Amino acid sequence: MENHITQISREDLDDLRDAFNKIDIDNSGYVSDFELQELFREASFSLPGYKVRQIMETFIAGDTNKDEKISFEEFVGVSSD
Numbered sequence: 001m002e003n004h005i006t007q008i009s010r011e012d013l014d015d016l017r018d019a020f021n022k023i024d025i026d027n028s029g030y031v032s033d034f035e036l037q038e039l040f041r042e043a044s045f046s047l048p049g050y051k052v053r054q055i056m057e058t059f060i061a062g063d064t065n066k067d068e069k070i071s072f073e074e075f076v077g078v079s080s081d
């Protein structure tokens with residue numbers, strides 16, 4: 001688990017960092033509730049409801065330290081499954 005992040009290539013990590021920064025609207029370094037809701041609102045235009053719920057559940061499960069926000073490390077864990 002500690003080494004999780006190093007198994008991802010440098011390029012993938014840059015892509016993930018870009019994606020994370022887009023979701024992290026207020027640049028707090030965490031994706032919090034309202035930012036996730038914003039993401040899912042946008043996703044629901046192009047994805048069916050069950051798919052959006054699936055992603056939401058993945059994100060909620062990815063909050064491994066249960067502080068109700070997703071750090072970049074947690075985001076990488078979710079995205080590389």
Ligand SMILES: [Ca+2]
Nearest residue numbers: 024026028030
């Ligand atoms: Ca944020």
Ligand SMILES: [Ca+2]
Nearest residue numbers: 063065067069
């Ligand atoms: Ca967390």
